[in-house]
Amino acid sequence: MPCREEVPMSEVEKRAATHRRLLLAKELYLHGREHSSAAGAINKMIAVHSLHNAIEVTLRALLIHFDIRPEKPRNIDFDTMLKEIDGCEEFKRRDLRLPLRPQIRKLNDLRNLVQHEAHEPETATMEEWRVHTREFLDLVFRDYFGESLDRISRVSLVADPRLRAVLEVAAHELEAGGWKTALIASKIAFEYAASGLKATHAPERRYIRVTYEHERVLAPIAEAVNENAEYLGVLATGINLIDYMRFRSTPVTAGLSEGGRPATLTRASEVPEETARWGHHFVVDSVIRWQLQGLTPVVPARWATACDEWVQQHAPGAKGGGAPVEEEHRPGPAADAVPGE
Numbered sequence: 001m002p003c004r005e006e007v008p009m010s011e012v013e014k015r016a017a018t019h020r021r022l023l024l025a026k027e028l029y030l031h032g033r034e035h036s037s038a039a040g041a042i043n044k045m046i047a048v049h050s051l052h053n054a055i056e057v058t059l060r061a062l063l064i065h066f067d068i069r070p071e072k073p074r075n076i077d078f079d080t081m082l083k084e085i086d087g088c089e090e091f092k093r094r095d096l097r098l099p100l101r102p103q104i105r106k107l108n109d110l111r112n113l114v115q116h117e118a119h120e121p122e123t124a125t126m127e128e129w130r131v132h133t134r135e136f137l138d139l140v141f142r143d144y145f146g147e148s149l150d151r152i153s154r155v156s157l158v159a160d161p162r163l164r165a166v167l168e169v170a171a172h173e174l175e176a177g178g179w180k181t182a183l184i185a186s187k188i189a190f191e192y193a194a195s196g197l198k199a200t201h202a203p204e205r206r207y208i209r210v211t212y213e214h215e216r217v218l219a220p221i222a223e224a225v226n227e228n229a230e231y232l233g234v235l236a237t238g239i240n241l242i243d244y245m246r247f248r249s250t251p252v253t254a255g256l257s258e259g260g261r262p263a264t265l266t267r268a269s270e271v272p273e274e275t276a277r278w279g280h281h282f283v284v285d286s287v288i289r290w291q292l293q294g295l296t297p298v299v300p301a302r303w304a305t306a307c308d309e310w311v312q313q314h315a316p317g318a319k320g321g322g323a324p325v326e327e328e329h330r331p332g333p334a335a336d337a338v339p340g341e
Helices: 011-036 041-065 078-086 089-093 101-117 123-145 161-176 179-200 215-235 241-249 273-292 301-314
Strands: 252-256 262-266
Touching: 011 041, 011 123, 041 078, 041 101, 041 123, 078 101, 101 123, 161 179, 161 273, 161 301, 179 252, 179 262, 179 273, 179 301, 241 273
Parallel strands: none
Antiparallel strands: 252 262
16 A cells, blocks of 8 residues: 655645644553553543553554545544554555554453443553553654654644743753753743733732831731732632642742843752653643633743843753753742742
8 A cells, every 4th residue: 555755735734733643642641651550440441541542543643644544534443554554565665564563452452341341451451551552652653753752742832932942941951861950941931921921811910008007917918918819810720739839849949030031049959850850741731721721821022032042042052051040039929930020
């Protein structure tokens, strides 16, 4: 069966569509992996569905991207997909054959039992399905698409180009093992995004004023209300309270000057890899969540120059080593991962 990497749509559009499908496959895998380690029958059933869906989305990406079935194969069974992909003449010339066929067929059979008979998968097999799914995705992403499952990132789904550029600096630092600098860049990205939300969506901030006579008693209350107005504003956008508090408690505090120039304070000499990766995931997930709600997390226009300069200084290959410069300052509301002024 012929297959070629040429389509009527532009190559850019085609690769963008394939990239989205691969991102979806990765997200489904991560979702299944999370549920596979949780207790209870429902979690195991959801895990099997998500792990299988990750494989199926990847197979459909192959069918469409390489023009094996360019018409978007909605009604095609699992075995037929495997047969048509391995029957592709181009793949035969490249000596490519889908990996782990017996294992993914077995997972397909299990998914059918779960879906049609509410079958509860055995707990002892969940690690097996996680490993097989991960290995399948690793090999297909690499051998067929020239992609890395670890490196393909949701950052590409961030709409604002400046915000995306800051997050790409963080992603590069994660790849390079620069855990502290990755967290610094992620914190700066959150500051820019939250400030953009405030600039475009939040009502004008109102302060409680007190008279001189009552200042001693009421001033602390007024200050708390004013600060928590911004804090609660972030939570009102759907950010999980526990995750937000965890993000704030990480050993990096970031803020923005009146001109939009980032400033950070680090409270530890080293940042654990898990903390850096989780912080980056939290920021990217928050930005995408805001976009899906119709909000506009963007770098405010008045800070565009400052953001561009920061990215130019810290992008891979930039003079100065690519690590964000830390500047100690007094932590305050704007420096504690809430919308800045």
